[in-house]
Amino acid sequence: MKIKELQLDFEALFTQVAFGHGYLHYGYWPDGKPAVSSLMALGQAQQAYFDKMLSLFPGDVKTVLDVGSGTGSNARALTDLGYAMECVCPSARLNAIANEKLKGEVPIHETVFEDFASNKTFDMLIFPESFHYIRLRTAIEQALKYADKYILIFDYFRHGDSEGEDAPRGSHKQFLDVVGKHADQLEILHDEDVTEQIIPTFYVLDEIKNTAVRPFAAKVKQGLEQDHWFYNKLFNKFLGKAYKRSQRTSNRFETFPQEYQYRIILMKKRG
Ligand SMILES: C[S@@+](CC[C@H](N)C(=O)[O-])C[C@H]1O[C@@H](n2cnc3c(N)ncnc32)[C@H](O)[C@@H]1O
Structure with missing residues (x-):
């Protein structure tokens, strides 16, 4: 696909x-x-x-x-x-x-x-x-x-x-x-x-990503790194790429x- x-x-x-x-x-x-x-x-x-x-x-x-x-x-x-x-x-x-x-x-x-x-x-x-x-x-x-x-x-x-x-x-x-x-x-x-x-579609999506999704994902990742090495490994394996993408600033607007x-x-x- x-x-x-x-x-x-x-x-x-x-x-x-x-x-x-x-x-x-x-x-x-x-x-x-x-x-x-x-x-x-x-x-x-x-x-x-x-x-x-x-x-x-x-x-x-x-x-x-x-x-x-x-x-x-x-x-x-x-x-x-x-x-x-x-x-x-x-x-x-x-x-x-x-x-x-x-x-x-x-x-x-x-x-x-x-x-x-x-x-x-x-x-x-x-x-x-x-x-x-x-x-x-x-x-x-x-x-x-x-x-x-x-x-x-x-x-x-x-x-x-x-x-x-x-x-x-x-x-x-x-x-x-x-x-x-x-x-x-x-x-x-x-x-x-x-x-x-x-x-404005992109403005809204960029804003939601940059101000809500990105800091939330970073917080989750930081928590896993600090306290849950095993889940952090799983996270990196299955969601590592999506996480990296989520941390890039979007400016499609x-x-x-x-x-x-x-x-x-x-x-x-x-x-
Ligand atoms: C962005 S979506 C838009 C869907 C819908 N028209 C709407 O307004 O919600 C693009 C649509 O075009 C279809 N599509 C892609 N290639 C196509 C082709 N060569 N011929 C006909 N439809 C195609 C996709 O499967 C999808 O259904």
Whole structure:
């Protein structure tokens, strides 16, 4: 299992247990950093992310393909709002969680989007924080095949280009170049840089780590070293790496915007 997959599994468990919704995307903070950095504020900001995405749904959308559907939280909320949903996600573990949440009401296609095949098409395809995982040119070609009207991307792009236009994690410029090659079929209706509204997510996580988790872990470690040599040995063996990581200062709030920009993009199919 890749580290990124393990991280998603952990986040799925955490956001489900802690917040009850199971969203795997970042938070959206229209008013900037919260006064108090808490997990509760983070859970609410993840809900605000969903609300922001929903605010761009055109009125004539009824059927939606959720690409990179995670724990099925977006699909659950959209089904409850009356949309006819289908999901695509390659992770069997995330799909098991989603299936439970969606109670068999929503078909889940267990595959990467690059290999997705169906004889159905949908009014809109959505990519909530999943677009960067998918090979760029293939993602657009597949989206054109399965979207009847709209494509909505809410995700981050690197500032620097990826190698070639069909690599995942491309830049916004590479994205625009690929879309430009399909200008006869695709029109961009909305393209907004929301990096400023996303990065408080990192501010909150950095704060929680630097001011709560790090000193707590250091205290536990110091106690073990002083009084419990055996448990200290076990700790070093099984948790040594995680402890070292916990002691590093996090400053993703500053580094994320140096590397990425977060955008919400709505495109319409012509004709
Ligand atoms: C950060 S999670 C976002 C989950 C969900 N959209 C949300 O907003 O909570 C990324 C999702 O994309 C999925 N994914 C990764 N590679 C993919 C691919 N090539 N095609 C489709 N989905 C992919 C992951 O399994 C995961 O479900």
